Amino acid sequence: xxxxxxxxxxxxGMGPHGTKVGLxxxxxxAHVWALGVGIVLVGEYMGWNFAVGKGxxxxxxxxxxxxxxxxxCVAMIDSEVTSTVASAGGQYTQAxxxxxxxxxxxxxxxxxxAYTMLEAANxxxxxxxxxxxAQMTGHAGELDQRPFIILVIMxxxxxxxxxxxxxxxxxLVITAVAFxxxxxxxxxxxxxxxxxxxxxxALFEGHELPYGWIGVLAAMHFGLWYxxxxxxxxxxxxxxxxxxxxxPFGTLAGIMTLLIAATLTWYVCSGVLPWEFxxxxxxxxxxxxxxxxxxxxSNALVWLLGFGTLFATLASANGxxxxxxxxxxxxxxxxxxxxxxxxxxxxxxTPYRAIVFLVPIALIFALGAPLDQVITFSILxxxxxxxxxxxxxxxxxxxxxxxxIKRGYEHPFHPIPAITLLTLCGVTxxxxxxGYGTQLVAMIGFYIVVSLWFHFWRYRFVNRGAQFTMxxxxxxxx
Amino acid sequence: MDLWNWxxxxxxxxxxxxxxxxxxxxxxxxxxxxxxxxxSSREGEIEALAEQHKAKEAQHG
Numbered sequence: 001x002x003x004x005x006x007x008x009x010x011x012x013g014m015g016p017h018g019t020k021v022g023l024x025x026x027x028x029x030a031h032v033w034a035l036g037v038g039i040v041l042v043g044e045y046m047g048w049n050f051a052v053g054k055g056x057x058x059x060x061x062x063x064x065x066x067x068x069x070x071x072x073c074v075a076m077i078d079s080e081v082t083s084t085v086a087s088a089g090g091q092y093t094q095a096x097x098x099x100x101x102x103x104x105x106x107x108x109x110x111x112x113x114a115y116t117m118l119e120a121a122n123x124x125x126x127x128x129x130x131x132x133x134a135q136m137t138g139h140a141g142e143l144d145q146r147p148f149i150i151l152v153i154m155x156x157x158x159x160x161x162x163x164x165x166x167x168x169x170x171x172l173v174i175t176a177v178a179f180x181x182x183x184x185x186x187x188x189x190x191x192x193x194x195x196x197x198x199x200x201x202a203l204f205e206g207h208e209l210p211y212g213w214i215g216v217l218a219a220m221h222f223g224l225w226y227x228x229x230x231x232x233x234x235x236x237x238x239x240x241x242x243x244x245x246x247x248p249f250g251t252l253a254g255i256m257t258l259l260i261a262a263t264l265t266w267y268v269c270s271g272v273l274p275w276e277f278x279x280x281x282x283x284x285x286x287x288x289x290x291x292x293x294x295x296x297x298s299n300a301l302v303w304l305l306g307f308g309t310l311f312a313t314l315a316s317a318n319g320x321x322x323x324x325x326x327x328x329x330x331x332x333x334x335x336x337x338x339x340x341x342x343x344x345x346x347x348x349x350t351p352y353r354a355i356v357f358l359v360p361i362a363l364i365f366a367l368g369a370p371l372d373q374v375i376t377f378s379i380l381x382x383x384x385x386x387x388x389x390x391x392x393x394x395x396x397x398x399x400x401x402x403x404x405i406k407r408g409y410e411h412p413f414h415p416i417p418a419i420t421l422l423t424l425c426g427v428t429x430x431x432x433x434x435g436y437g438t439q440l441v442a443m444i445g446f447y448i449v450v451s452l453w454f455h456f457w458r459y460r461f462v463n464r465g466a467q468f469t470m471x472x473x474x475x476x477x478x
Numbered sequence: 479m480d481l482w483n484w485x486x487x488x489x490x491x492x493x494x495x496x497x498x499x500x501x502x503x504x505x506x507x508x509x510x511x512x513x514x515x516x517x518s519s520r521e522g523e524i525e526a527l528a529e530q531h532k533a534k535e536a537q538h539g
Contacts, residue, residue: 020518021511087521139482147489158496161503238521333519343516345507352507356500469521 023088024349026165027240032233032250034172035322037257038315039115039229041178042122044258044265045312046287047375051222053279054435055215057270058208060279062216063223064266066424068259071227073421074386075255076411077393079248082234083408085470086243088351089330090234090323091385091392096334097470098396101462103388105454106447108331110385111235115324116358117378118229119153120365122317124374126152128286129310149366156318157359160325163348164239171318174311179261181308185289186264189272189296197296198271207275220431221379226262228382229316230254231389235323244408252409268292321355321362328354335463336454376436380443383432387425390418399475 051060078091087093092108127145134143159167187193209215233251240246269278269288272295277284285291293305329351332341345352365374397414411417433440508516 020515022519089521093521134482137482139480143482144486147486147493150493151489154493154496158500161500330521333517333521339517342519343513344519346511346515347507352500352504356504359497 021344021346021349023238023344023351024164025239025241027168027236027246029240029246029249029253030172031165031168032236032240032246033254033257034168034175034315035236035319036230036233036251036254037179038171038175039118039232039319039323040227040254040258040316041175041261042125042312042316043225043228044182044261045178045289045309046125047225047281048222048262048265049269049278049285049288050281051219051225051279052270052275053281054211054218054222056207056210057204057266057275057278059211059216059219060223060270061266063219064226064262066220066427067223067226068262070224070386070421070424070428071230071258072255073417073424074231074389075251076417077389077421078231078234079251079409080407080411081393081396082237082247082251083244084405084472086237086240086247087330087470088235088238088326088333090237090327091231091388092327092330093237094234094392094396095388097468097472098392098399099388101336101459102451102455105331105336105458106451107385107388108327108336109447109450110381110388111327112324112331112358114378114381114385115229115232115320115327116362117365117374117381119317119320119324119362120369121371121374121378122313122320123149123152123362123366124371126310126313126317129313133306146367150363152314152317153321153359153362153366156314156321157355159318160321160355161345161348161350161352164236164322164350167318167322168236171315175315178308178312178315179257181304182261182264182268182289185293185296185301185305186268188298188301189268189292198268200271203271203274210275217427217431218434220428221435224379224382224428226265227255227258228379229319230258231382231385232319232323235326238326248409265289272296321358324358325351325354328358335461336458339463373439376432376439377443380432380436380440383425383428384447386421387429390422390425393418399477400472401476404473404476 048060048064051063055063081094081098082090085094085097089096089108090111092104092111095107096104127149130148131143131145159170189197191198211218230251233247233254236250237243237247265288269285269292272292273285273288278288287309290302290305290309293301328337328341330342331337332339332343332354334342341351341354341357343353344350393411394415402410429440
């Protein structure tokens with residue numbers, strides 16, 4: 001074994017290279033949890049219910065659990081690799097060290113697009129929520145949502161600019177409130193506390209699988225929505241106090257939280273709302289948990305789930321800004337993009353240029369693009385990223401077997417999780433192709449064009465020697 | 479004009495202020511520090527940096 005123990009208190013995979021201003025290592029496992037769960041939880045509050053529309057309530061549950069297996073594999077694989085590649089950029093940095101520059105460039109772009117699009121989608125949703133509250137409080141006429149959309153993006157970008165500790169502590173508080181709101185709703189409507197209002201048997205009768213098994217397959221597309229973004233925990237790798245411990249702990253606690261939240265959400269909503277209404281996320285139930293609270297007849301629950309919806313939306317946008325900027329920053333630092341983006345604020349110790357640069361891009365998509373297209377682009381970029389992960393872990397284990405580098409976490413049953421993840425990604429690509437084939441082809445075309453640009457032009461500027469700084473032994477076979 | 483109209487104006491104003499704050503701070507930072515310092519961050523640097531700070535604190539203490 002190499003003389004490197006990245007799980008030790010003093011190393012954690014880091015070594016000196018002469019940095020004058022770097023990112024600040026101040027985060028703990030709770031912040032990692034808040035980053036991962038915060039990005040995702042909005043998917044429980046809205047979006048997942050399109051899966052009900054595709055195949056009925058049972059199809060949504062099957063999709064929820066199959067997607068849960070997919071993301072458990074993602075979380076385990078990510079936890080192992082990132083506990084050794086403890087650097088900003090997450091999967092981009094992993095790809096750089098394990099596969100090669102072209103894969104790294106593509107993965108970096110998947111990350112930035114997935115998170116920036118999701119941030120835009122969250123801002124649009126927040127604007128919509130403000131308009132609903134305005135209507136409910138008697139505002140005459142249509143509320144102009146634009147200032148609220150812009151305010152959400154500007155406020156969260158400002159928070160991210162000023163420091164990572166405050167940003168993710170804010171996320172921790174609002175994510176915890178949003179998660180607890182789901183638990184309270186479950187306890188209040190299931191009959192555990194007070195009278196229950198659920199009637200699954202009556203609501204499901206005759207509608208078990210309205211479109212058969214093809215409906216289940218189609219539901220997989222939106223099944224991702226329950227967990228999309230948990231892989232974002234890896235972006236905190238350079239800012240946690242103990243990457244080898246905090247990252248696996250935060251990520252795995254995060255996926256467990258989401259499996260509970262997703263199942264409870266399905267159970268509560270499908271037991272109260274008819275599937276035709278629940279499955280129509282545009283003209284029917286836009287925010288199913290909130291709609292369930294309204295049907296409960298309790299004003300306290302309506303307020304709690306109203307705040308839960310808003311908090312989940314803000315937490316997601318906040319985490320997305322954090323993650324997109326770290327990926328952009330890491331690519332700039334290695335000169336995959338102009339090195340100017342690799343700057344760190346000397347006082348706030350954040351990648352401030354990357355944060356500010358991505359603000360107008362998020363604003364353009366939030367103000368100028370339709371929500372479903374923005375979400376689809378985000379999901380597709382994420383899915384391409386998940387397809388990379390099994391290849392990544394197989395190569396990682398082959399080049400650096402367990403005895404050569406000490407990991408902070410070793411995922412069990414390798415290569416079963418990698419093969420499972422690859423298979424489920426294939427199924428989901430097919431499901432997405434059924435509904436959004438044109439967008440899928442267009443997006444793959446886009447990534448092919450930018451790959452050609454990187455290969456034939458940009459790669460000459462890359463910091464080829466300086467980009468590999470992990471104290472690893474030579475890979476096996478080299 | 480009801481409360482929500484005022485909130486719309488407030489949201490526009492606050493957004494502009496936050497954006498302006500970031501821009502001014504960005505320009506001030508870029509003009510105060512050299513590009514060498516600002517872009518000196520390297521992957522795997524932070525442990526050394528934390529130790530440097532601890533050493534300095536110990537000296538001052």
